Structures are given as structure tokens and as C-alpha cells.
Amino acid sequence: MAVDQLSNTFAALADPTRRAILARLAHGEATVGELAAPFSMSVQAVSKHLKVLERAGLITRGRAAQQRPARLRGRPLEDAANWLERYRQFWEGSFDRLSDHLREIQKDNAHD
Template sequence: MATDQLSLVFQALADPIRRAILTRLTNGDATVAELAEPFNVTQPAISRHLKVLETAGLISRSRRATARLSHLEAEPLRDVTTWLARYQRFWDESHERLDELLAALQNNRQDDPDRAEAVSMKGNEDG
């Protein structure tokens, strides 16, 4: 996925109405009127939201008789998840290092309770 496409997806996901539309589309295709129903916005406003989602590749639109249906295209969401997974690994590794540090500090406290108490008291004096 090109960075530009990724930016379009994040831009589309930035709006709560567009996120709600995507959630609704997980239940199946829907018309503009069906998508507008839960919101206090006009159908033209929903159509503008749909255009943003379509430009980002998150939905496709088709005609069935006189109805224009929107359909969820989830692949760009998988690409976003893959991009975000790198940062999940970063946070997991950071938390692991923090856990190791806390365990080492606790072990030091158990090994030398007098020193741990002195460090604790010094911390209280500084605050």
C-alpha cells in the first residue's frame, strides 16, 4: 500500500460518522438512506462521507435497480493493521523492558531491604 493510500485511509477513519458507516457496512450493503438513518445529517452529507470512503478504497458502490448500494472493502483496513503492527511490536518490547527493570528493582529491594528503605525515604524527601 502506497503511503498516499495509507494517508487517505487514515483521513477517512478520522471522522466518527465514517467509522460508524464502515461498522454498519460489516452487516451488509446499504443505501445512502439506510446509512443516513442513525445520524442527524442530510443524505447529501452522507454522500460526501461515502465519497471520502470510496476514494480511500474502503467502500465500493454499485447500482441495484434505482438504489445505489455501498459495499465494505476491508483490504485497506488490513494494510493499516499491518502498518500499525510495527508499532505494537515497539510497545510490546518497551513494556517487556519495563517489566524486566521493575523485576530487577524488586529483586534489589529484596536483596538489600535497608538500601531499598533509604532510597524510598530519599525519594520522599525530594518530593
């Protein structure tokens, strides 16, 4: 997988199970077991999903006895939203100044 943070974030979001996990975590932290319960999949598989989310910075893990509760981190979501926001004028249908706008915000901002 690509190494840049934004790519990791989008890749992490590109799976319905992981998006459901994030939705669950928005209500508060949860253990692996709790997160796995709604899915017809092994707890090990969920543990792998959590590792993907952790690598993307979308969650942090704590420790409480044997459990390692996961907690949502919003920052990468914000970064992803900001990236998409650049295109808002585009999907809203007014392309007039978008070209200039993009040229400007990408000046010191490589390909992404």
C-alpha cells in the same frame, strides 16, 4: 489531502461518522438512505462521506434501481493494520529489537 493510499485510508478513518458507517457496512451492504437514517445529518452529507470512503478504497458502490448500495472492502483496513503492526513491540513495551526491525522493513519502503 495527501495523495498516498495509506494517508487517504487514515484520513477516512479519522471521522466518527465514517467509522460508524463502516461498522454498519460490516453487517452487509446498505443504501445511502439506510446509512443516513441513524444520523442527524442530511443525506447529502452522508453521500459526501461515502465519496471519501470510496476514494480511500474502503467501499465500493453497486447499482440496484435508483439505489447505489455501498459494500465494505477490507483491503485498505488490512494495509492500515499492517502499518500499525510494525509498532506492536513498541506498545507492548519491548523495544529491544524494534529499532533493527524497523530499519529492515523500511529499507525499500521510503518514508511512511
